[in-house]
Amino acid sequence: MRWLHQQDGFATGAVHDLWKGIQSQLHLVESRDRKIPFDQWKPREKLEAYIFFYQISNGFVPDTDEDNWIFLGFCTARDHHGVTTLANLYRVLIGKCKFQEFWKAMEQSDMVGLFKKYGLGHAIPQLRNFGTLMNVVGTWYQSVWELKRFTRLPTVEPMQAVALDYGFYNCQTPQERMALRRMYAEFFDRGGDEMKLHLACISGQLAFFLLLELQKLPVSADLLSNPYPLEQCGYMGMVVENAALCSESNYELVKKLYDEKGEKVVILTHPDEKDEGINEGFIERLQFLRESVRIRMTDVQGVTVKEMATIS
Template structure:
């Protein structure tokens, strides 16, 4: 893993979802981590055959020793299809529609990131949440304030995505 040092600097709180994708391609499990489903196109698969084909594309990518962080950057830029075609040097064995995701997102610094525990709260309640969290006996929750100025649709999208990618 050429980028392992970068991963280890943030592993206590954050890691890029590409590491969960790489782990999924090496494990004998049927379903990927929820963030991988959202970030790397598995949500677009209609059946197990498409999931296996998509997994095969990523296995080939990692099998070539290709750079994990370049794939992560393509993911959060919303360019998975064109990036993978350029690296693998051919048209892909999956439909380009499978490689769609909701990126890029503006003003979202945690795009494509995974953490074990997140607390989302309105910006106006941040001090109260931090006070509550300080009594949480050292749990490594990450607090993400949602700007009070965000419109309802943006806030709803964030809550829905968080509910979809929750791990526990």
């Protein structure tokens, strides 16, 4: 919906063809979905795929501020040529696959499998980091992609994951924050490898890595410190939409119950014996969710689960 309103003239009602074009695609979806407004479709991948089908068929590609810029891997493109290459591959793909296949591949992090199914798998190795991102993005993704987005948008503050992982929490002045942002922008503009930056982040080696990449550090190395590495932490540098926190001994039970409900949740665990300080540490780190966060306690067959989700 944000993308629709950003198109020239659409928000003011001056252009109606765009809306008609969007509506003309309803044959792609099941009859039950046609009876409700498409911005209420669930899961979200169905709506995002629907908008993308219209975009890519009419010469558009997802812009930096759209979810599909990350969810469909356009963030991995090194430059405009890379964006064009990926867009052309998607045009071929949607000409071969069914809409249902496409949005389910998004939901199940299996877009690479869909490319391979329709004879486009040969292109994946040429798309740096595309396969790595698309194999996980339906569940979670590396915060480096939000860092890259931040360097390209007129946003003053980065999201919490980026602030914590990439040093912005260390900035004391706007000048420091801007210098840090310019440094990362330079790294991406040079075609720097995002996943190598992510690995440097979660190993606590940002300053060393960026010094090698840029030949100099335009900011103090102190600004590039972060809490990593962390022992036995499988979500370092990751962004999720929905998470649940439970004790290690209850993991299998909680996983089974969420599977039965058909809810897609990243289940994180803490040691059975913990103090409140450790618990609060988990909760603080879970503030890396994409938007504002809802936290609630749920009792599942006598097991207390702390649920965290973004509020759209």
